[in-house]
Amino acid sequence: MDFRGKTALVTGAGQGIGYSVARKLASLGAKVYALSKNESHLAKLVDEEKSIHPVCCDLTDWDSTKLKVAGIGQIDLLVNNAGVGKLEPFLIASSDAFDWIFNVNVKAVMNVSQVVASGMVERKHGAIVNVSSQASQAALKEHAIYCASKAALDSMTRVMALELGPHNIRVNTVNPTVVLTELGRSAWADPQKGGEMKAKIPLGRFAEVDDVVNAIVFLLSDNAAMITGTCLPVDGGYLAC
Template identity: 40%
Template sequence: MTTMPSTQHTGHLELRGKRALITGATKGIGADIAHTLAAAGLRLVLTGRDETELASARTNLTEEFGVDVETVAIDLADVSAPERLADLAVDPFDGLDILINNAGVSYPEKAIDIDPGHFDATITINLRAPALLAAAVGRHLVEQGTGGSIVTVASAAALAPLSEHYAYCASKAGLVMATKVLAQELGPYGIRANSVCPTVVLTEMGQRVWGDEAKAAPMLSRIPLGRFALPHEVSNTVAWLCSDAASMINGVDIPVDGGYTMG
């Protein structure tokens, strides 16, 4: 039986008290998403590989927002990690409502110079791990019977080719389609699955990679708004997709790209 949203009319995001698992939660976009969702009053399970960074994120979010935060240190490159993480993530708060699939890697290099090891690592972290994690979390959400939301942080590189990102484009495009399959299969249980597809985001890493004007200029020339995205512009879109305000949004990939992918 389809689970209906808890409210019929809302002008704001209904998120307080929900339970969310965020991968890649200590750096960049993931850290900003964690901050945004903590500010909205969610209970969070944060994951990453570095226990020290996770502990710091937990302390900072708990002190600033007074929310419950748990952490799980795990390497998603391990083939068994997605299933284990899904099982661990439902324990702290007796279930989950939201999965934010954010963790990812990139090894920029031309297709003719591709390193097979880099290709395999990209597909493993950007496609296999999040796809298997979403399936495992989806299973838990179906068993709960309370609906839910799965949000994939993909990339504009899933929707339009990007030079020197051969494996990255392939991995993100595959993840967008995997998310659509989840939307189709889990929708009857009131579980929505959507993707956000940002252009370059000016995280600390984004600033380092794209801070050079000469390198940035060709990319910026393809963005009608004439600038790259800021982390909160991605996080706000993710929060909206998690909320009851987006209760009829399912199976879409939303570009957060200033018009880059519209052609």
């Protein structure tokens, strides 16, 4: 795959999946803008990949985000990776948690994508990948708000694909299972908790970061030129059961 001559924006690029996506796209020739609200994470990323352009931004600030994204200029490839979660049983799930999770996982995606897709419409090309989750399609204990936010993201992605398709813009999601980022390893380290989840995955393991990165890069590439409006599980078969 060759992304030379393309400009990419990756949100949530300070760590985890977004960090690796930004580095992968840069290695494949793209001019990469990496967005995160954490300056130290961005500094580490740029130290490792000098060609990456950092964008420090809090996605929960609607107006500031719109201005910063618009200031980047032409964007050909967008990866809406930033996401948050908080585990709360349904009966005590809080309003604050709901607002925070939906603001980042859904509302911020709409905000960033509106700015970026407007430019794509003018140029009649572009590709967007939204990072969702198997939780959009499977009920997980204490994940009521998170599951709902990712289901909303999947639905919004399909509408984006429908409306932007006539302008030669493709929009898809990847829907991973547990991913072994630093946070993922910590969150699922308990043998009982991790074992129960892993037992439901036919391939018998959690996803490595590269498993998700490779799926995202494929969907951004011309190899996926006829794929839009789809939710691609990267889950080892979890949703097939």
